[in-house]
Amino acid sequence: MKLKHRVNILIFYILRIFPVQKNKIVVSNFGGRGYGCNCRYITDEILKRDANNSLDIVWLTEGNVDNLPQRLRKVPYDSFRAMYELATAHVWIDNIRKPPFVRKRKNQFYVMTWHAGIGFKKSEKDSIQSLRKSYIYAAKNDSKMADLFLADSDWHYNVYRNAFWYEHEIAKCGLPRMDVIFRDDPLLKKNIREKLGIPDNVKCVMYAPTFRAQNDESSIGVYNLDWDKVINALQSKTGDTWIGLLRLHPNASHLCERLNIPSNVRDMTSYPDMQELLLISDCFITDYSSAIFDYSVKGKMAFMFALDLEDYIKDRDLYFAFSELPYSFSKSSDELAENIRLFSEKEYAIKIDEFFHKRCGLYEGGHASEYVADRIMKVIES
CATH class of the missing domain: 3.40.50.12580 (CDP-glycerol glycerophosphotransferase, C-terminal domain)
Incomplete structure (x- = not known):
């Protein structure tokens, strides 16, 4: 394990001195690449439910994001500040694997939306021969931390179970980004x-x-x-x-x-x-x-x-x-x-x-964003 990796893990444990903030959500899309995919449509739904602006929604970004709602707070993706936000947020939303040094706390809730549903290319464990050892480590760590995956079909559900090193809840709700297509x-x-x-x-x-x-x-x-x-x-x-x-x-x-x-x-x-x-x-x-x-x-x-x-x-x-x-x-x-x-x-x-x-046994119906936003609001309000 490289020294930088060890140091970053240590930082996450040190940051536990700060309490988890119940109203904070940290969102990351493709490692900071813009306001889109499932992360965007979940966030849009959450904003509709937050009429009193009581939530602190942090969007991790690599640079300028032109279409980012003003209500969101931008934080550089690969920064110490991002580590602090992750360590103190009640909810995480992401669509790719988090860096291998990230460590979740017991009272945090992690929604892994992934960035693909039904697909051609074999992924994760199904293509393990083409994956770097460092990625496999990160993938296993990420799946261990996740509380909720989102599936668009029976086919997708089975791929998660068989290839993603994941044993927890999978919501058969469809993908939030597909709502705009169905509507x-x-x-x-x-x-x-x-x-x-x-x-x-x-x-x-x-x-x-x-x-x-x-x-x-x-x-x-x-x-x-x-x-x-x-x-x-x-x-x-x-x-x-x-x-x-x-x-x-x-x-x-x-x-x-x-x-x-x-x-x-x-x-x-x-x-x-x-x-x-x-x-x-x-x-x-x-x-x-x-x-x-x-x-x-x-x-x-x-x-x-x-x-x-x-x-x-x-x-x-x-x-x-x-x-x-x-x-x-x-x-x-x-x-x-x-x-x-x-x-x-x-x-x-x-x-x-x-x-x-x-x-494939499709689940899509145009309401996945609502389902996930409701789940997240229940977590925050519990």
Whole structure:
């Protein structure tokens, strides 16, 4: 164990001289990367219940977060102050593993929302051969501390039980970030499009590839998409005008400036909330990102496209065979364009229903944020 790690553990124990503050909640999203994912939607619901502003809600952040509500108190993620806030908060909310030196106290409550539901890539214990020993240690420590995990389906529940070193409560409530997808609020969609300057008569296709183990400039090629072919195919299929939205995974965001992005495609990699982009998109394309499940659960048109399938499977085993999935898979831009032209909405709807409800046992209903916020308020008021 490294000296810095030992020192940080010691700091957490020393900080126990300060009492836990019953009204304090500390939230962290992707290690400080913006106001989004499950953490955002739980926090939004908690704020609705806190009419008297009696709660001290701390948001751990790596830098400026443009869409952070003023009611929240910003604290740098990797700081001594953050350690103090964690040591004295009544409730923690997170969507990735906490650093391995973090130590929870008995009278604290930890909601681990995770950042994916139904997914392609095997994770945690199921992909243990690809994990660093330091990560495995952190994951086990994090699961030991957690009081509540959130599942979106029977499939998801079983993955938690089998692969996350976790033995405590799992709420079969759905994922808070999915509430906005299920509610499908026309006014919210209009407001987001206006904020981004997208005209009402223009449709959006989002391309959101995930990251690779070789996450440097040598992997640039796998993120390339022939936007002209895709947009032309969509326009031919629908008769509408289309623009593209590019969203790289946070772990690959540094590669954006190296990609050739056409003028009719917008780089949305730094946009803080993926769910808002999913909500306004009319078509979704990915390689192996679980975001396709978030996007398509209501039956919206989605496609899979990747240039490196064999290499990717060697590096990262998948939970599903592609034959089980409701999406066509393309290994070239020409094949993708052809699959767009051949897309059958009726056949797709049947496949979507079979996959989510019969194969996975979906729990989603648009009320997960309310469920989790109610649980947290009960903990605070107890």
